[in-house]
Amino acid sequence: MFVALDLQSETPIYAQLVYQLIEGIASGELKSGDPLPSVRSFAEELGINLHTVNKAYTLLKQEGFLQVHRKQGVIVQPGRMPGVTAEFEDKLRHQMRSLAAEAAVRGMSDETFTELCKSVYQNTITKRGENK
Amino acid sequence: MLTNEPWIGFAIMYLLTTLLISVQIYFGQSNRLFGVSIPTEAEQDRVVRRVRWHYTIFVWVCAVIIAGVCFLLARQGDEELRAVCVIIAMLLQVPIMIFGIQWGRRSASRLKEQKGWHVPAETKRVAMIPIGRPRNAMLSIWWFGVHLAIIAACVVIAIVKWDQIPDTLIAHYDLNGVPDRYASKTVGEVFLTNLVQVIMLGIFVFINLVIGKARNALDPNEAEASLQRNLKFKRVNSIFIWFIALVMIVFMGLIQAMELYGLDESMLNSFGMLIPVIIVVSLLGMMIYLKRKGLDQQRDPASDDERHWRIGGGIYYNPDDPALFVPKRYGLGWTINFARPMSWVLVGCIAGIPVIIAVVSLLFGK
Numbered sequence: 001m002f003v004a005l006d007l008q009s010e011t012p013i014y015a016q017l018v019y020q021l022i023e024g025i026a027s028g029e030l031k032s033g034d035p036l037p038s039v040r041s042f043a044e045e046l047g048i049n050l051h052t053v054n055k056a057y058t059l060l061k062q063e064g065f066l067q068v069h070r071k072q073g074v075i076v077q078p079g080r081m082p083g084v085t086a087e088f089e090d091k092l093r094h095q096m097r098s099l100a101a102e103a104a105v106r107g108m109s110d111e112t113f114t115e116l117c118k119s120v121y122q123n124t125i126t127k128r129g130e131n132k
Numbered sequence: 133m134l135t136n137e138p139w140i141g142f143a144i145m146y147l148l149t150t151l152l153i154s155v156q157i158y159f160g161q162s163n164r165l166f167g168v169s170i171p172t173e174a175e176q177d178r179v180v181r182r183v184r185w186h187y188t189i190f191v192w193v194c195a196v197i198i199a200g201v202c203f204l205l206a207r208q209g210d211e212e213l214r215a216v217c218v219i220i221a222m223l224l225q226v227p228i229m230i231f232g233i234q235w236g237r238r239s240a241s242r243l244k245e246q247k248g249w250h251v252p253a254e255t256k257r258v259a260m261i262p263i264g265r266p267r268n269a270m271l272s273i274w275w276f277g278v279h280l281a282i283i284a285a286c287v288v289i290a291i292v293k294w295d296q297i298p299d300t301l302i303a304h305y306d307l308n309g310v311p312d313r314y315a316s317k318t319v320g321e322v323f324l325t326n327l328v329q330v331i332m333l334g335i336f337v338f339i340n341l342v343i344g345k346a347r348n349a350l351d352p353n354e355a356e357a358s359l360q361r362n363l364k365f366k367r368v369n370s371i372f373i374w375f376i377a378l379v380m381i382v383f384m385g386l387i388q389a390m391e392l393y394g395l396d397e398s399m400l401n402s403f404g405m406l407i408p409v410i411i412v413v414s415l416l417g418m419m420i421y422l423k424r425k426g427l428d429q430q431r432d433p434a435s436d437d438e439r440h441w442r443i444g445g446g447i448y449y450n451p452d453d454p455a456l457f458v459p460k461r462y463g464l465g466w467t468i469n470f471a472r473p474m475s476w477v478l479v480g481c482i483a484g485i486p487v488i489i490a491v492v493s494l495l496f497g498k
Contacts, residue, residue: 001261002355008255029263036261044347044455045259047434 001029005046013048017056022065025076026124033078036066141405142218146199148412149222153229154191156463157184157236159419159428166233167445167461168240169251169438179243187236194228233462234444254433256352260359269366270344271374276337279381283329286385290322290392297322297392324493325388329381331489336377343369346457346466349432358431365427369465372418376411383407419464432459435469 003020005013024030036057037045043053057074060066064082068074082088096117103113157166162175165183174180202217209217290297301321304313315321343366351358386403422428435458440450445461451471456478460467468475 001263002350003259003261004352004355005257006255007257024261030261034263037259040454042259042261045350046257047347047432047453047455048257049452050454 003046005048007048014052014055014059017053018059021056021060023124025065025081027126030076032076032081034076035072036074036076038073139214139218141409142222143199144405145408145412146195146221148409148416149225150191150195152412152416153225153232154188154195155416156419157187157233159423160460160463161429161431163251164462165240165243166236167438167441168237168244169436170240170244171249171251174247174249179247183236183239183243186239187232190232190235191228194232195225198224230444237444253437254352254431257433258350258352258355260348260350260355267363268344269363270340270370271367273337273341275374276333276340276377279333279336279377282378282381282385283326283333286329286388287323287326290326290388293393294322298394302391320495322392325384325391327492328489329384331485331492332380332384333377335485336373336380340370340373342457343373343466346459347432347434347455349430349434349459351431352433361427362430364425365422365430368418368422368427372414375414379407379410422464428464430459435459435461 001024003017003024005016005020007013009016011019021030021036030036036042039050039053039057043050046053057066057068061068065077066074067077100113163170163172165180166187170180198221202221206214206217297317299317301315301317302311302313303315303321304311346366348359348362350362383403419428434453434455435448435450437450438445440448440453441461442449447470448458448461448467449470453469453471456469456472456474457466458469459465468478470476
């Protein structure tokens with residue numbers, strides 16, 4: 001699986017990394033228990049700072065998407081993925097509110113908005129990358 | 133008696149290294165002119181080609197002048213002067229190359245300024261997370277078992293034939309392949325060559341390992357294709373390393389055989405000449421192969437920015453890049469990131485190897 005970053009993007013690099021790894025898990029490219037590169041080698045391959053990769057891994061570990069083993073290194077959560085928590089729902093609502101508001105102001109109907117949401121969701125779990 | 137053979141050998145060697153130095157700038161990324169980024173559409177411009185062509189002519193003119201002076205001096209002087217001439221001629225190739233490249237670099241920068249070319253730095257990065265078994269491009273360490281077996285064979289033969297080994301051994305040959313220093317038969321002296329073989333093999337295995345670990349320079353615009361190119365590029369390099377290691381170790385085995393069992397000494401002359409020729413010719417062969425397959429187009433976005441290439445573009449210094457090994461800015465191969473402390477350790481080790489070999493031969497030699 002390829003991870004692509006844009007250093008000039010508004011989204012911070014660590015966040016891009018977090019999103020891409022979660023997308024990889026969602027699409028099934030990364031499966032439960034799959035090993036991920038070590039912080040050092042991942043940073044080397046991308047040519048970015050070690051701390052950036054470390055930050056992304058730490059966040060994903062805290063959320064429960066990754067596990068860090070002493071022997072196996074970093075792996076995709078082999079057990080249950082974190083479920084839908086109240087915090088996540090809050091975050092989702094918060095992020096969607098700004099998008100919904102802009103869609104409404106631009107005159108997009110709620111059907112179209114819902115359709116779009118649905119197709120993005122489905123694309124994410126079937127064909128990765130097409131909704132970008 | 134002076135034979136002409138070694139001098140023909142030196143002449144061939146001189147021609148080959150000049151050839152290598154003069155054509156090296158035609159290999160590697162085509163959107164680089166002496167390490168200066170140029171727009172892709174300008175790659176085949178007449179002015180761009182002329183900068184490269186001038187360098188090639190410069191190298192050859194210098195080589196011919198030096199060879200001519202050496203030839204005139206050597207014809208009049210004695211043996212010692214001839215040897216000095218050969219060594220100086222060979223060594224002079226380094227400053228000529230450095231000067232030529234710096235000259236080319238200046239011309240390239242001036243041309244870029246005149247034409248107002250602007251090449252934006254790549255802001256995208258791609259890396260691959262290997263799924264399943266990682267794709268390793270390099271020959272596995274087991275391939276070097278062949279070399280180890282040859283070294284073992286050399287040792288076993290020496291043990292079996294111990295009684296036939298003469299009490300006085302030839303320790304050193306002069307430029308004409310005539311023995312000029314002798315040593316007595318000791319365990320250290322007999323097996324010294326094998327020790328050097330093992331050290332050499334270790335270095336080659338280490339290089340093979342390091343190249344395998346080096347970052348894959350992936351182009352964000354064509355990740356999969358550039359990954360394939362990278363892996364093939366590494367594999368070809370690995371095969372080359374394996375081959376050169378084999379040639380060197382067999383060569384040292386033959387030297388040992390001549391020393392110990394009195395194999396025909398005239399063979400040494402031909403082999404001594406043949407080895408550098410084999411190395412340079414196979415290096416050229418590899419370079420041409422890589423170029424024809426388009427594998428020399430390795431673009432590494434992370435080390436792409438010209439700011440990080442110091443001292444005439446020859447030294448890579450980028451504290452933001454965690455990689456120790458990065459593709460060279462021009463030519464083929466890898467260089468080190470001097471912003472990593474490990475690079476200094478490595479340079480120290482490389483500088484230390486000849487010292488270690490010298491110490492080892494002092495300790496065991498006599």
